[in-house]
Amino acid sequence: MDPIRNPYAPGAGQRPPELAGRDRELEQFEVTLERVAAGRPERSMVLSGLRGVGKTVLLNALRGQAVKRAWGTGKIEARPDQGLRVPVAQAVHAAVREVAHRHRDPDRVDEVAGVLKSFALQASLDDRRAASRAGARWTPPVDVPAARGRADSGDLELDLVELFSDVAGLAGDLGVGVAVFVDEMQDVAPAELAALCGACHEISQQGAPLVVVGAGLPHLPVALAGAKSYAERLFRYVSVDRLxxxxxxxxxxxxxxxxxxxxxxxxxxxxxxxxxxxxxxxxxxxxxxxxxxxxxxxxxxxxxxxxxxxxxxxxxxxxxxxxDRATPAERDYMTAMADLGAEHGDGAIATADVARHLGRKPQSLSPARDGLIKKGLVFSGERGSVAFTVPHFGQFLRSR
The missing domain is CATH 1.10.8.60 (Helicase, Ruva Protein; domain 3)
Structure with missing residues (x-):
C-alpha cells in the first residue's frame, strides 16, 4: 500500500496516531491539574517502565494537557554527567515565559525572573568542575539583575523550594500552575534526587500550584525511595507496561x-x-x-x-x-543474562547466577554490571538481581 499514507510511527518519543491504553493516566492527570490549580492537595506523578513502552510519549501527552489548560510547563532530560540545577533553570524559564506574557504586573514578573537568574548563576559556584561543562554557565536571557538572598544559597533543596515557590506564585496569580517534566529521571544523581524530592515535599505542603512529573526505568521508584524515605508517599506511581x-x-x-x-x-x-x-x-x-x-x-x-x-x-x-555501546566485558555479562533467561524465562536474573555461569567471582563482575546500569542497558530492581531495560533483548542476544 501507499507508504506515504502509512499511519504508524515507530520513533523515539514520537506520539503514535492512536495513543491506546493510556486513557486512565490521562484522566488522572486532568484531575491533578484541576485540583492543584484549585489549591487542593495532590501528589506529583512518576512513570516507570522498560524502554519502548511509551513513557516519553505519555510524558509529552501529559505536558500537552497542561499546556491546553494554560499552565506554564518545562521539560528536561536528565543525564548521568550533568547536574540538575541548569536543566531545571532552563525548564522553569520555559514555564515562566508561557505565563509571563499574560501577567498584568511586569514588576512581579521581573522579580521572579531575577530569582530564576540567581538560581541559574549558582550552578558554576555549586561545583567548580561544572563550570567547564557545556551548559553549566547558562543564564536566563532576561534583562533583569539576579536577585540577592533568594534561591542562591548553594543548597540545592533550599534553592529549589524558593524558586518553585516564587514561580508557582506567579502562575497562581493567573489561576493556573506550573508543571516540570523530567525524563530519564533515574539518571539524576542521588543527592540531587533527594533535593528534588525535598523541594516537592515542601511545595506540596505549601499548597503551591506546582507539580513535577518524572519518567524513568523500572527501578526509578526504588531510587526515589532511597533518596527520601517519604518519596513513596510523595508521588503517584504509574507503571507503564505493554498493551x-x-x-x-x-x-x-x-x-x-x-x-x-x-x-x-x-x-x-x-x-x-x-x-x-x-x-x-x-x-x-x-x-x-x-x-x-x-x-x-x-x-x-x-x-x-x-x-x-x-x-x-x-x-x-x-x-x-x-x-554496540557495551564493552567486551559488559557484552559477556549480557550474554550470560540472555543464556540464563532462556533457561528460567527472561526477567530478573540473580547476579550470583551470572557469576556462576561465567565461572567468575561476583565481586569481579561488579565493574561490568555497574557499567551496564550507568549505560541504561540493565537495571537492578532489587538487591542481588539484574534485568534488561529493553524488552526482548534476551531473545535478540540469543538469536546472535
Missing part, C-alpha cells in the same frame, strides 16, 4: 481505519504474538506490515512477509545500537 490485547488491536486498527484499511483477525493475532503488545514494537511491525500489504484487508501473509524487515530494523536500531 493488553484489546489496546494493541486498537493501536493497529484505528489509524488504518482512518485510511480505509482493515485487518483480518488472524493478522492481528500474529502481530500480537510477534510484539507482545510493547508499544514501540506495535508501531514498528505495523509500519512494515502496511508497506508490505497489497491492499485491504491486511492478512496474516502480509504480516509474515513483513516480519523479517521489522526484525532486521530492530536488530540494528533498537537492539544492536545498544549492544
Amino acid at each position: 493488553p490485547r484489546e489496546m494493541a488491536d486498537r493501536a493497529w486498527r484505528r489509524p488504518a481505519a482512518e485510511e480505509g484499511v482493515a485487518f483480518e483477525q488472524d493478522a492481528l493475532d500474529e502481530l500480537y504474538r510477534l510484539t507482545d503488545g510493547y508499544p514501540y514494537f506495535v508501531q514498528a511491525y505495523g509500519k512494515v506490515t502496511w508497506d508490505a500489504a497489497l491492499g485491504s484487508p491486511i492478512t496474516i501473509a502480509d504480516v509474515r512477509e513483513a516480519a523479517p524487515d521489522a526484525e532486521a530494523e530492530l536488530a540494528v536500531g533498537f537492539f544492536g545500537a545498544r549492544f
Whole structure:
C-alpha cells in the first residue's frame, strides 16, 4: 500500500496516531491539574517502565494537557554527567515565559525572573568542575539583575523550594500552575534526587500550584525511595507496561481505519504474538506490515512477509545500537543474562547466577554490571538481581 499514507510511527518519543491504553493516566492527570490549580492537595506523578513502552510519549501527552489548560510547563532530560540545577533553570524559564506574557504586573514578573537568574548563576559556584561543562554557565536571557538572598544559597533543596515557590506564585496569580517534566529521571544523581524530592515535599505542603512529573526505568521508584524515605508517599506511581490485547488491536486498527484499511483477525493475532503488545514494537511491525500489504484487508501473509524487515530494523536500531555501546566485558555479562533467561524465562536474573555461569567471582563482575546500569542497558530492581531495560533483548542476544 501507499507508504506515504502509512499511519504508524515507530520513533523515539514520537506520539503514535492512536495513543491506546493510556486513557486512565490521562484522566488522572486532568484531575491533578484541576485540583492543584484549585489549591487542593495532590501528589506529583512518576512513570516507570522498560524502554519502548511509551513513557516519553505519555510524558509529552501529559505536558500537552497542561499546556491546553494554560499552565506554564518545562521539560528536561536528565543525564548521568550533568547536574540538575541548569536543566531545571532552563525548564522553569520555559514555564515562566508561557505565563509571563499574560501577567498584568511586569514588576512581579521581573522579580521572579531575577530569582530564576540567581538560581541559574549558582550552578558554576555549586561545583567548580561544572563550570567547564557545556551548559553549566547558562543564564536566563532576561534583562533583569539576579536577585540577592533568594534561591542562591548553594543548597540545592533550599534553592529549589524558593524558586518553585516564587514561580508557582506567579502562575497562581493567573489561576493556573506550573508543571516540570523530567525524563530519564533515574539518571539524576542521588543527592540531587533527594533535593528534588525535598523541594516537592515542601511545595506540596505549601499548597503551591506546582507539580513535577518524572519518567524513568523500572527501578526509578526504588531510587526515589532511597533518596527520601517519604518519596513513596510523595508521588503517584504509574507503571507503564505493554498493551493488553484489546489496546494493541486498537493501536493497529484505528489509524488504518482512518485510511480505509482493515485487518483480518488472524493478522492481528500474529502481530500480537510477534510484539507482545510493547508499544514501540506495535508501531514498528505495523509500519512494515502496511508497506508490505497489497491492499485491504491486511492478512496474516502480509504480516509474515513483513516480519523479517521489522526484525532486521530492530536488530540494528533498537537492539544492536545498544549492544554496540557495551564493552567486551559488559557484552559477556549480557550474554550470560540472555543464556540464563532462556533457561528460567527472561526477567530478573540473580547476579550470583551470572557469576556462576561465567565461572567468575561476583565481586569481579561488579565493574561490568555497574557499567551496564550507568549505560541504561540493565537495571537492578532489587538487591542481588539484574534485568534488561529493553524488552526482548534476551531473545535478540540469543538469536546472535
